[in-house]
Amino acid sequence: MFDYKLLAALAAVVEQAGFERAAQVLGLSQSAVSQRIKLLEARVGQPVLVRVTPPVPTDVGRRLLNHVQQVRLLERDLQGQVPALDEGGLPERLRIALNADSLATWWAQAVGDFCANHGVLLDLVVEDQDVGLKRMRAGEVAACVCAAERPVAGARSLALGAMRYRALASPAFIARHFPRGVEAQQLARVPAIVFGPDDLLQHRYLTGLGVPGGFAHHLCPSSEGFVRLACAGFGWGLVPELQVEQELASGALVEIIPERPLDVPLYWHHWRSGGELLATLTGHLQRAARVWLVAPDG
Amino acid sequence: MFDYKLLAALAAVVEQAGFERAAQVLGLSQSAVSQRIKLLEARVGQPVLVRVTPPVPTDVGRRLLNHVQQVRLLERDLQGQVPALDEGGLPERLRIALNADSLATWWAQAVGDFCANHGVLLDLVVEDQDVGLKRMRAGEVAACVCAAERPVAGARSLALGAMRYRALASPAFIARHFPRGVEAQQLARVPAIVFGPDDLLQHRYLTGLGVPGGFAHHLCPSSEGFVRLACAGFGWGLVPELQVEQELASGALVEIIPERPLDVPLYWHHWRSGGELLATLTGHLQRAARVWLVAPDG
Numbered sequence: 001m002f003d004y005k006l007l008a009a010l011a012a013v014v015e016q017a018g019f020e021r022a023a024q025v026l027g028l029s030q031s032a033v034s035q036r037i038k039l040l041e042a043r044v045g046q047p048v049l050v051r052v053t054p055p056v057p058t059d060v061g062r063r064l065l066n067h068v069q070q071v072r073l074l075e076r077d078l079q080g081q082v083p084a085l086d087e088g089g090l091p092e093r094l095r096i097a098l099n100a101d102s103l104a105t106w107w108a109q110a111v112g113d114f115c116a117n118h119g120v121l122l123d124l125v126v127e128d129q130d131v132g133l134k135r136m137r138a139g140e141v142a143a144c145v146c147a148a149e150r151p152v153a154g155a156r157s158l159a160l161g162a163m164r165y166r167a168l169a170s171p172a173f174i175a176r177h178f179p180r181g182v183e184a185q186q187l188a189r190v191p192a193i194v195f196g197p198d199d200l201l202q203h204r205y206l207t208g209l210g211v212p213g214g215f216a217h218h219l220c221p222s223s224e225g226f227v228r229l230a231c232a233g234f235g236w237g238l239v240p241e242l243q244v245e246q247e248l249a250s251g252a253l254v255e256i257i258p259e260r261p262l263d264v265p266l267y268w269h270h271w272r273s274g275g276e277l278l279a280t281l282t283g284h285l286q287r288a289a290r291v292w293l294v295a296p297d298g
Numbered sequence: 299m300f301d302y303k304l305l306a307a308l309a310a311v312v313e314q315a316g317f318e319r320a321a322q323v324l325g326l327s328q329s330a331v332s333q334r335i336k337l338l339e340a341r342v343g344q345p346v347l348v349r350v351t352p353p354v355p356t357d358v359g360r361r362l363l364n365h366v367q368q369v370r371l372l373e374r375d376l377q378g379q380v381p382a383l384d385e386g387g388l389p390e391r392l393r394i395a396l397n398a399d400s401l402a403t404w405w406a407q408a409v410g411d412f413c414a415n416h417g418v419l420l421d422l423v424v425e426d427q428d429v430g431l432k433r434m435r436a437g438e439v440a441a442c443v444c445a446a447e448r449p450v451a452g453a454r455s456l457a458l459g460a461m462r463y464r465a466l467a468s469p470a471f472i473a474r475h476f477p478r479g480v481e482a483q484q485l486a487r488v489p490a491i492v493f494g495p496d497d498l499l500q501h502r503y504l505t506g507l508g509v510p511g512g513f514a515h516h517l518c519p520s521s522e523g524f525v526r527l528a529c530a531g532f533g534w535g536l537v538p539e540l541q542v543e544q545e546l547a548s549g550a551l552v553e554i555i556p557e558r559p560l561d562v563p564l565y566w567h568h569w570r571s572g573g574e575l576l577a578t579l580t581g582h583l584q585r586a587a588r589v590w591l592v593a594p595d596g
Contacts, residue, residue: 016495017495020521021495050350051349052348052354053354054348056350056351056354062589090417100520100523101524103461103518103519103520103523103526104522104523104526105526106527107523108523108526108527108529108532109526109530112527112530112531112532115516116474116531116532121515121516122491122516122517122518122532123516123517124516124517124519124520124523125519125522126519126523128576153517153553177412191419197314197315197319208426216419218413218419218420218421218422218423219420219421219422221421221423221424222398222401222402222424222520222521222522223421223520223522223523224401224402224520224521224522224541225398225401225402225405225406225422225424225521228402228406229406229410230399230401230405230406230409231406232406232410233414234406234410234414234420235411243522
């Protein structure tokens with residue numbers, strides 16, 4: 001069998017984003033962690049980590065991490081049946097990647113009871129909905145909420161429903177740039193707000209209006225910051241309806257072109273052999289997400 | 299003089315987090331960008347980038363980026379005086395690193411008017427308050443809001459005031475874990491919420507109560523998600539007072555031990571030769587931040 005002490009060192013360095021913190025978590029010296037990584041590389045015959053800050057797994061490193069993630073989930077089940085195997089008595093941890101907007105809206109309410117009842121601690125990793133799946137492929141997480149449907153090898157995906165977005169701006173922003181009403185063709189000439197380089201929602205919205213090409217924009221990689229920028233009149237942008245119920249009700253934000261929502265389907269990806277805890281969470285989410293998300297075919 | 303076409307290619311690859319997007323932004327083919335980086339490396343005599351996803355600058359790459367950032371700021375000033383020099387007619391962009399909690403609270407209101415009046419677009423980069431400065435050192439940003447006072451070489455720092463945090467939890471969480479009232483010594487035994495591995499606020503709070511050492515916690519790298527988890531009863535955690543005025547007023551969140559705030563000083567770091575736009579923003583921020591932050595010595 002593999003030497004899991006070495007694999008655990010690799011996982012700790014990547015998850016803790018550094019050798020120093022990995023050493024703390026493992027209760028080892030930093031040089032011991034370093035030694036284990038070197039020994040692993042000697043066995044594998046190639047580097048498993050690129051030594052940058054934070055360290056990044058190589059392709060083969062990613063495949064090893066993917067394996068570690070699955071083994072951990074299987075171990076969890078076994079520990080439930082054979083409690084004596086549990087070395088440290090640590091509480092269960094689930095590492096899950098999800099898009100920032102889910103975390104800023106429905107996620108906590110959907111899984112709060114589940115986590116409290118099962119005594120689960122969450123390690124949440126925020127990834128844009130179009131790229132979150134790479135964390136699964138990299139074996140860094142046990143599950144992921146993202147916009148891609150196709151599961152990675154060894155995993156399953158499940159449609160949760162869609163997040164409904166609205167293109168919003170502050171009344172002051174609209175009054176300044178569009179005193180005679182919003183013209184779709186002019187939208188590309190006023191500042192938009194974009195979450196990050198992977199956020200294509202504003203592009204999709206403009207394309208849907210027949211306005212292709214680039215546009216001026218602020219970059220704001222924070223869901224809450226995005227809403228704050230919109231309210232302060234920095235620009236227009238697509239915001240989950242769930243996140244701005246108050247702002248829409250008070251008129252702090254208004255839809256720039258009435259009744260043009262954009263629905264983004266969300267999928268739950270989980271390892272096929274991910275163990276009972278993950279299977280229970282999957283069943284729970286399938287029911288709970290319906291309350292907040294638009295029906296998959298609706 | 300340096301060949302700025304090569305330096306601009308390096309900056310684009312790092313800022314756009316990849317060769318493909320860098321090529322799009324520069325209006326070049328991907329192989330042309332690659333060629334420029336290789337030529338730059340041939341001139342410098344060593345690698346400027348580590349080829350991982352996303353690409354990471356090497357030490358010498360960082361020094362070059364730092365230089366590019368300062369040159370750009372100086373160019374902006376000159377373009378104001380000699381508009382014909384402005385090649386692309388692009389709007390001004392300022393790349394600024396700041397902590398997630400500032401972005402989720404006071405930032406937009408403090409700089410909204412400034413950006414609208416000066417026609418500035420912001421590229422915001424979210425970094426934990428204790429580590430944001432590394433973006434300055436790396437030359438990736440023009441300025442930074444963070445908790446460290448000491449400026450990097452070539453930059454100045456300015457005290458903006460302090461964010462006031464409160465240790466909060468939902469009434470249901472407190473009732474479940476502390477039916478007879480919160481005992482400080484027991485806090486480490488119930489789940490906390492921590493923003494990420496660099497967030498030491500919960501540790502500091504517990505240390506301040508005389509409870510050193512580790513504690514069970516969820517990891518949630520999102521300001522808004524953090525508040526949602528706290529409201530849903532996942533755990534206790536330190537939240538900026540500014541962010542939860544409503545939740546405190548409605549009783550959705552309560553302070554776990556009354557009147558034990560934690561103030562985190564924030565500093566504005568900016569390049570010494572950063573040009574007029576940055577100097578104007580600095581003056582503006584110094585005045586505007588006072589409205590939301592606790593006075594530096596108060």
